Amino acid sequence: MTDIDRIGLSRRTLFGVSAGVAAGAALAVGAAPAAATPGRRTTDPKATPLTADQAWRKLAAGNARFVAGQQQHPHESLAWRQSLVEGQHPFAVILGCADSRVSPELVFDEGLGDLFVIRAAGEVLDTAVIGSIEYAVEHLSVPLVVVLGHESCGAVGATIDVVQNGTAVAGDVSTLVRSIEPAVRATPxxxxxKAFLAACVAEQARRAAKYLQERSNIISDAVAHDGVKVISATYELRTGKVTRL
Structure with a gap:
């Protein structure tokens, strides 16, 4: 059992005990326990009621506005900002590259509190990234996780250079390269x-989405039992369009 498996099991045990105590207390005073929306972990009435498919359609609609230059720039007002002081209820997790040209809130035309965003070059997964996504799925009941690769990704391009030409990389950039290398080697x-780079970007996004579920008990369990979906997509710099893989 890996460290991440232990983390997942310990968290699930903790939340199971907490839920049982809360339900028992409600019954003890003669009150019925709150009913959760089918397929969801939370009883918080403020949590997003969207399913994973509805969340994706909402993201796609926002991206269509962005592509057309018809953004609505929602949820940026002072009143909305104040409404978020007591908590957050995002409807999707976006794991995207750290590239400055791919800001998820802009790409999907969403605002404060709408998206739970984690960014790492090449969408590389480590325990901090996985734990952050687990937090959104487990604590915030986010129904959809999107791994978003993008056109001309520098991290993927550097890995291709290492694989094809044996180019040396310095510092911790080598960690990124080692993580992306399997995707590059698996790409025909x-x-x-340019076409090869695009194919490698897509392969890296797909692998990250698959590996995320393999590494995390919390996420794989949510996918199996709670209607959560983990998908991959790519972003075109020239058009601004996001395409689901």
Whole structure:
């Protein structure tokens, strides 16, 4: 059992005990325990009522506005900001690259409190990234996780250079390269460098989405039992369009 498995099991045990205590206390005073929305972990009435598919449609609609230059810039007002002081209820997790050209709130035309965003070059997973996503799924009942790769990703491009040319990388950038390397090696060769890079970007996003579920008991259990979905997508710099893989 890995460290991440131990974390997942210990958290699930803790939340199971807490839920049981809360339900027992409600019954003890003659009150019925609050009913959760089917397929969801929370009884918080403020939590997003969206399903994973509805969350994706909402993201797609926002991206369509962004592509067309018809953004609504929702949830940026002072009143809305004040409403978030007591808590957050995002409807989707976006694991995206750290690239400055791919800001999820802008790409999907969403505002404060709407998206739970984690960014790491090349969408590389480590325990901090996985734990952050677990928090959103377990504590905030977010129904959808999107791993978002993007056109001309520098981290993926650097990894291709290492694999194909043996180029040396310094510092902790080598950690990123080692994490992305399996995706590059699994991608069929293509004489067109741009096409090959695009294929590697897509492969990395798919692998991160798959590996996330393999590494985390919390996320895999939520997918199996609570209607949570983990999907991958890519972003085109030129058009601004997000395409689900």
């Amino acid at each position: 060769a293509n004489p067109d460098p």
